[in-house]
Amino acid sequence: MLDKLKTWARTKSPWILHFNSGACNGCDIEILAALMPNYDLERFGVLLKATPRHADILVCSGPVTRQIAKRLRRIYDQMPEPKFVVAVGACACSGGAFRGCYNVYEGIDKIIPVSAYIPGCPVRPEAIIDGVAKLLGSLQKKTA
Numbered sequence: 001m002l003d004k005l006k007t008w009a010r011t012k013s014p015w016i017l018h019f020n021s022g023a024c025n026g027c028d029i030e031i032l033a034a035l036m037p038n039y040d041l042e043r044f045g046v047l048l049k050a051t052p053r054h055a056d057i058l059v060c061s062g063p064v065t066r067q068i069a070k071r072l073r074r075i076y077d078q079m080p081e082p083k084f085v086v087a088v089g090a091c092a093c094s095g096g097a098f099r100g101c102y103n104v105y106e107g108i109d110k111i112i113p114v115s116a117y118i119p120g121c122p123v124r125p126e127a128i129i130d131g132v133a134k135l136l137g138s139l140q141k142k143t144a
């Protein structure tokens, strides 16, 4: 019962942390646009936080370089359970334009588990909202 209540609260007001693991800033600008009043991701209760210790969802953009991989893992480890990761953009999903480079992993799922993939280069704010809404919907169904 308590777990159901916690999940209900989390899905009604998920707190997110945005992490750029080396993006060209294209996807980051779209993530910020999704959070601004024009697209208003906050209408789903989504709140941007500045610390992993308060975040439920890690929204990650960009290719994971070998330099940043350990930091990404550390940030993920600092988040409380249950936690979820959304890969935003082709680079985060599979390495994108940087796939095959000697210093880049082929997607953030090589470093941390990913709950949802939102492809695109860059991703449109509508796709980000759709991806987050689907993730929240699937969490609600699991506890129903």
Ligand code: SF4
Pocket (backbone or CB within 6 Å): 022, 023, 024, 025, 026, 027, 028, 061, 062, 063, 088, 089, 090, 091, 092, 096, 097, 120, 121, 122, 123
């Ligand atoms: S997916 Fe495209 S827009 Fe997004 S970080 Fe990669 S190159 Fe930039």
